[in-house]
Amino acid sequence: MSDLIYKAKKVKEASKKLMNLSENEKNKALSCISQKILEKMDFILQENQKDMENAISKGIKGALLDRLKLTEDRIKQICKGIEDVIKLPDPVGEVISMWKRPNGLVIGQKRVPIGAIGIIYEARPNVTVDAAVLCLKAGNSVLLRGGSEAINSNIALVKTMKEGLIEAGIEEGSIEIVEDTSRETAVAMMKLNEYLDLLIPRGGANLIKTVVQNATVPVIETGVGNCHVFVDESADFEMAKRIVVNAKTQRPGVCNAAEKLIVHKNIAESFLPMIVKELMSKGVEIRGCSKTVEICKQNGIEVKEATEDDWYTEYLDLIMGVKVVDSVEEAIEHINKYGSKHSEAIVTRDYFNAQKFLDYVDAAAVYVNASTRFTDGFEFGFGAEIGISTQKLHARGPMGLKELTTIKYIIYGSGQVRE
Amino acid sequence: MSDLIYKAKKVKEASKKLMNLSENEKNKALSCISQKILEKMDFILQENQKDMENAISKGIKGALLDRLKLTEDRIKQICKGIEDVIKLPDPVGEVISMWKRPNGLVIGQKRVPIGAIGIIYEARPNVTVDAAVLCLKAGNSVLLRGGSEAINSNIALVKTMKEGLIEAGIEEGSIEIVEDTSRETAVAMMKLNEYLDLLIPRGGANLIKTVVQNATVPVIETGVGNCHVFVDESADFEMAKRIVVNAKTQRPGVCNAAEKLIVHKNIAESFLPMIVKELMSKGVEIRGCSKTVEICKQNGIEVKEATEDDWYTEYLDLIMGVKVVDSVEEAIEHINKYGSKHSEAIVTRDYFNAQKFLDYVDAAAVYVNASTRFTDGFEFGFGAEIGISTQKLHARGPMGLKELTTIKYIIYGSGQVRE
Secondary structure (H helix, E strand, O other), X not given: OHHHHHHHHHHHHHHHHHOOOOHHHHHHXXXXXXXXXXXXXXXXXXXXXXXXXXXXXXXXXXXXXXXXXXOXXXXXXXXHHHHHXXXXXXXXXXXXXXXXXXXXXXXXXXXXXXXXXXXXEOOOOHHHHHHHHHHHHOOOEEEEEOOHHHHHHHHHHHHHHHHHHHHOOOOHHHEEEOOOOOHHHHHHHOOOOOOOOEEEEEOOHHHHXXXXXXXXXXXXXXXXXXXXXXXXXXXXHHHHHHHHHHHHHOOOOOOOOEEEEEEEHHHHHHHHHHHHHHHHHOOOEEEEOHHHHHHHHHOOOOOEEOOHHHHHOOOOOOEEXXXXXXXXXXXXXHHHHHOOOOEEEEEOOOHHHHHHHHHHOOOOXXXXXXXXXXXXOOXXXXXXXXXXXOOOOOOOEEEOOHHHEEEEEEEEEEEEOOO | OHHHHXXXXXXXXXXXXXXXXXXXXXXXHHHHHHHHHHHOHHXXXXXXXXXXXXXXXXXXXXXXXXXXXXXXXXXXHHHHHHHHHHHOOOOOOOEEEEEEOOOOOEEEEEEEEOOEXXXXXXXXXXXXXXXXXXXXXXXXXXEEEOOHHHHHHHHHHHHHHHHHHHHOOOOHXXXXXXXXXXXXXXXXXXXXXXXXXXXXXXXXXXXXXXXXXXXXXXXXXXXXXXXXXXXXXXXXXXXXXXXXXXXXXXXXXXXXXXXEEEEEHHHHXXXXXXXXXXXXXXXXXXXXXXXXXXXXXXXXXXXXXXOHHHHHOOOOOOEEEEEEEOOHHHHHHHHHHHOOOOEEEEEOOOHHHXXXXXXXXXXXXXXXXXXXXXXXXXXXXXOOOOEEEOOOOOOOEEEOOHHHEEEEEEEEEEEEOOO
């Protein structure tokens, strides 16, 4: 715990120095970080090997184990990511607008760093570098708290990044990692209002929930995606099939993958058996509403019935809930009730239904005739992403460098006082 | 408590209807509200009288009692405020930017209401109408929780506003008030993530702190202002005097009034006695650092010594802490340590010190050669104000209608899927 406070203080102090660094200074630091990581490749791989061995001995395997693993290629990929961030324009210092008041005061709205940012995340060690580098480019210091599985890799990466900072002549306290991965320390970190300006949790629904419930530091919720594709009665069946299959199966483990399919009743008998067969042929387990189960049965397809819980669930797996609705209004109501306000899509030829869906679905990203899989900082053209916000304050949807800044009013006077 | 949940649900439901109202529909509702308040003047005054009698019997007097009091003139003023909000442009629906991606997806960033907003505030009944009207104009529903002293006035005002809503054909659940003013119910309201999208506390430091400590609903902190004026060695003395006196005395009970004066050591012996005498002649009590006390003593002025606590305190009264510093850097450090990140001013002729102050002071509004008293939605030209944010997420400084909105990505596709 004393380690937490010590580091939080260092991060806060460093944030004051970072606030006004030039773009050149920050890019130099990023470049030094990238070089150091390449230089210290063997050390990082060796520390990662410890995490891998611990994980294997705990019985972790498959995708989870793979997420933890670093290789020479993966580390090169991480450094390639840093080079990409270097190329992005620095958002800090932009004066978004400036106006003159009748009394002669000149008021400007200037983009400035947020300050000290806490990131609480789960297994993948690449997040350690990604998050630190994005925070740094936007002039923020960062206090990282990764999962216990990756702790040796994370400590090694932070140690290496610090060497890069020192080489660039930047405060090494700009990047710190909490080495104690206990839950108590994580909860204590969530209450460090004195030192942290913002907390971003990155991970599964339980992590996000824990942070929202415990944090007194302002939080940006990210990532939980219970996303829907609604196929309207006027949809082009081929397009609908392509979009549903892509949204569900192209990468089922990510937050912008679709978890639910909603089908208009007027096309259910023709469209449903086709899409369900197609999804099943791709290995997708279907959980249907009673109508879906019935229609499938009539077509000789056995489908499991969905429970109330299913409609709320983000599977992150090859499972899809399927529901038949009477109207676009019912689809919207269902989505607003059960969805996680992430990404929602309608497939339709109808102008008014498209507009209604865009206007009334309450989510970060609402699509007409496209896959939900595009909700992503890179796909949106931001060049980077620290997470996808599913809440409404400060940032919504993919968060790039701009979302890691705030504004400050700068006011130029010539002796004005208030009458 | 069941009343709280019942009303929170109503507010959430209403927010869905408000989301897509046209500007004309919202303005009509505001107009009906204003008319109803004028019509029901006697009823409102009579309910206010009950609050006044209760307050007097509890020994409340002076400024606090005056804040509670409604008069025919004050109610007319409230309605004038509504007319002003009607004239403001509706921020909702603006597409801030729209771009086309290489794959043909057209991505737009559209301004939308936040949803259901909770406002927790203290005594003044005019906030009940102000807050409700601003939320409504920006397409949000509102759950109000005012102080117990004004409960009869608040209930009467909300009842009257609801009559206006009904006349305009708008969901009456758009404006609700929590009638139980117990602390337990307030704390329960702070955890209603299911129904509230945002919580704005308006009031003293203790209220804000309670909300930050207890809320799980996202909060925008407002209002606490421990503001400083730094008089640099190169300052024009006359200008400095005018600004310090204005910032301290023009309206000492508000958050953008200055609480602290910082003076460069090189001018302390000449400037300090002059400004201290001037402030004292206006009834200001001075609490100085040891140097201030000493210099004043040499000039035959008795000044109380400030404690460490003083530097953190927002007096909201005719009291001013005074500190002598060695440099602009020390002034900035002091402000960043003890300030509340509200409004900070430097009086200087020096270009580099002005820029340094603007760059390194971490506050919502940073002034060169002007009084801190200008941090205000009206003075900034926003035409309205729901509060002044002293935190960094979502909104910073005076919050107008725009700050009561969020964005939503709307994406127009033609069948795109992710490769």
